[in-house]
Amino acid sequence: MSDLYKLHGLNNSQVGRYGRQLITPGVGVAGQEALLAAKVLVVGAGGLGCPIAMYLAGAGVGTIGIVDYDTVEVGNLHRQIGHNELKEGHAKAVSLATACQQLNSSISVIPHTVTFTSDTALDLIARYDIVVDASDNVATRYLINDASVLANKILVSGSALKWDGQVTVYHYNNGPCYRCLFPVPPPAETVTRCSDGGVLGPIVGVIGSLQALEVIKIITNNSDGVLSGRLMLYDGLAGTFKTVKIRSRQPGCVVCGDNPTLTELIDYPQFCSSPYSDKSSKVDDRIEDELIMTCKQYKSILDTNKKHILLDVRPKNQFEICSLPNSTNIPIDELSRESSIKTIEELAINENEILPIYIVCRRGNKSQDAATILGNKLNSTEKSTNSFIIKHIRDGLTGWNEEIDPTFPLY
Ligand SMILES: Nc1ncnc2c1ncn2[C@@H]1O[C@H](COP(=O)(O)OP(=O)(O)OP(=O)(O)O)[C@@H](O)[C@H]1O
Numbered sequence: 001m002s003d004l005y006k007l008h009g010l011n012n013s014q015v016g017r018y019g020r021q022l023i024t025p026g027v028g029v030a031g032q033e034a035l036l037a038a039k040v041l042v043v044g045a046g047g048l049g050c051p052i053a054m055y056l057a058g059a060g061v062g063t064i065g066i067v068d069y070d071t072v073e074v075g076n077l078h079r080q081i082g083h084n085e086l087k088e089g090h091a092k093a094v095s096l097a098t099a100c101q102q103l104n105s106s107i108s109v110i111p112h113t114v115t116f117t118s119d120t121a122l123d124l125i126a127r128y129d130i131v132v133d134a135s136d137n138v139a140t141r142y143l144i145n146d147a148s149v150l151a152n153k154i155l156v157s158g159s160a161l162k163w164d165g166q167v168t169v170y171h172y173n174n175g176p177c178y179r180c181l182f183p184v185p186p187p188a189e190t191v192t193r194c195s196d197g198g199v200l201g202p203i204v205g206v207i208g209s210l211q212a213l214e215v216i217k218i219i220t221n222n223s224d225g226v227l228s229g230r231l232m233l234y235d236g237l238a239g240t241f242k243t244v245k246i247r248s249r250q251p252g253c254v255v256c257g258d259n260p261t262l263t264e265l266i267d268y269p270q271f272c273s274s275p276y277s278d279k280s281s282k283v284d285d286r287i288e289d290e291l292i293m294t295c296k297q298y299k300s301i302l303d304t305n306k307k308h309i310l311l312d313v314r315p316k317n318q319f320e321i322c323s324l325p326n327s328t329n330i331p332i333d334e335l336s337r338e339s340s341i342k343t344i345e346e347l348a349i350n351e352n353e354i355l356p357i358y359i360v361c362r363r364g365n366k367s368q369d370a371a372t373i374l375g376n377k378l379n380s381t382e383k384s385t386n387s388f389i390i391k392h393i394r395d396g397l398t399g400w401n402e403e404i405d406p407t408f409p410l411y
């Protein structure tokens with residue numbers, strides 16, 4: 001296109017590349033120019049981060065930053081479709097940045113292979129206009145919120161688990177921030193992680209795409225429909241979307257309120273009692289020593305053919321993947337039922353002897369709770385006998401894989 005025809009700053013290849021987007025009502029040349037000038041930071045290069053960054057790259061967002069400390073694993077690929085098998089072991093931020101550049105080499109995509117922490121957040125955010133939360137843990141969520149408010153940036157937030165997801169925009173046009181809605185973090189033990197609850201690829205695909213769309217709406221100044229003060233909920237299994245009004249900005253909010261008291265970043269893992277990661281860490285012992293058995297001890301029980309009951313308290317669909325020989329599956333949620341207790345008693349009471357009951361789960365977390373529940377039910381004071389031996393297997397099936405048999409599949 002010669003200047004004779006041109007009334008704007010887009011060149012011929014930009015008109016060609018972004019044509020379908022350009023002619024969409026509400027975008028136009030001004031919208032495209034704004035996209036090319038925009039700088040967006042995506043925190044997390046996982047399930048949400050992949051579609052977010054790829055769609056923003058496709059749309060021609062001029063500068064995209066991608067933060068992630070982690071590396072690509074094959075178990076990520078069912079949903080993290082910006083990566084591929086050749087990238088196993090590579091930094092996720094670099095892998096996704098490369099995929100974005102392959103999609104659109106005319107923009108700038110900057111990988112930041114660091115953990116987003118109180119030390120790194122403000123420096124990173126300062127280089128961008130909009131922040132997108134594509135992380136997967138509560139500590140990072142509070143950090144991103146506080147850093148965005150302190151740096152006065154708009155935050156596009158999303159989350160997904162199992163078959164569901166949600167999207168909203170914080171700190172936009174006097175709308176609420178995350179803390180206006182959730183002033184204090186939930187108890188760490190009530191938070192379900194993707195690695196425990198599961199998540200489907202298309203669910204993060206939908207939510208990540210919606211987050212990218214909010215970013216595009218904000219940049220192209222389609223402000224009326226921006227999901228500020230509203231939360232869009234997607235139930236993929238039911239096939240429904242619902243948008244609900246959420247609490248407005250709270251004048252008393254510690255970070256975005258009228259008289260904020262939180263004026264610098266804090267220690268978020270401490271505040272949330274959980275780390276900047278949803279990875280499973282070693283589980284601490286919470287019960288007395290006599291209720292604990294190691295994987296090696298259980299192996300020797302098996303090797304010596306000692307009679308016992310092995311109770312696997314994982315959800316049924318996890319038990320189906322693989323289980324230790326002769327184990328009985330009673331998911332922990334069903335353990336307190338009278339019928340479950342009866343089944344366990346029938347299994348354990350064997351002619352004249354009472355067999356010991358060993359409990360296993362994925363990592364040795366739920367099995368501790370199960371040992372306590374079962375101890376209370378079976379050895380309660382109302383019972384005449386107090387003789388059930390109950391132990392949980394420390395480190396669970398993950399420990400079994402690591403210490404005893406690496407062929408036991410991990411998921
Ligand atoms: N504070 C943080 N700094 C940098 N990256 C983060 C931070 N918190 C989370 N992330 C990244 O956000 C991404 C979230 O992706 P996703 O929810 O798909 O989980 P994942 O950790 O890859 O999956 P899995 O739980 O299956 O291992 C991860 O790649 C994770 O490394």
Ligand SMILES: [Zn+2]
Binds near residue numbers: 176177255257
């Ligand atoms: Zn607030």
